[in-house]
Amino acid sequence: MSAEIIYLDKVFDEATPRVTLADARALGLKRYFTGTPCKQGHVAERYLSSNCVECVSVDAAKWHAENPEKVQEKLKKYRSNNRTVLRERDAKRARDNPGKVNAKNARRRARKRLAIVTRDADAIMRQISNEGGKCFYCAVDLLPFEGHAEHIIPLSRGGPHAELNLVLSCPRCNIGKHDRLPSEWSRLPKRHATRAIAREREIIEWNDAQILGLGDF
Ligand SMILES: [Zn+2]
Ligand SMILES: [Zn+2]
DSSP states (O other), X not given: XXXXXXXXXXXXXXXXXXXXXXXXXXHTOSEEBOOOOOTTOOOOOEETTOOBHHHHHHHHHHHHHHOHHHHHHHHHHHHHHTHHXXXXXXXXXXXXXXXXXXXXHHHHHHHHHHHTSOOOHHHHHHHHHTTTTBOTTTOOBOOTTTOEEEESXXXXXXXXXXXXXXXXXXXXXXXXXXXXXXXXXXXXXXXXXXXXXXXXXXXXXXXHHHHTTOOOO
């Protein structure tokens, strides 16, 4: 038998000690290993029920992929039953890895905001064409397909993926602005700065209203 299965860092092959079901029961183990492949050909441990450990894990992954709502429900239950443990774990992770956790929180905030705004691709295209083929920041005329779809408040800074936050930008401005807000971008062309900063304020107000459930205004 040349098959080799790695499960939970354990390698199962010719050399793996055999543990019969009777032995496992006698020793109080949860799994046994005979080396005989399962119906799917996995050379893997079996649970005491004789179910193949590898098959169970494949089936579980499939079930997870097909039942996202049930997974969420289970997770929610798990979190509420294990609040203290999880809080301690998160606090430890934050202490060990401050940068990572901050980045993760920023992404989570961005996703949260994303979830409450339109993802209507047509609306976004409409918004972009409203700019009349000019860069929102420097007003240069753009060639067709030259413009970048630009988030005035970057998603990484919690900006929404919404019409109000999207403009057409020339590649130079898009790259130059990077993840700054218009109010933080000192090289924002003066002539157009007022309207860009006014729009930034408008987006923040709109976004806060969405989050507070006040709806559009
Ligand atoms: Zn199997
Ligand atoms: Zn520009």
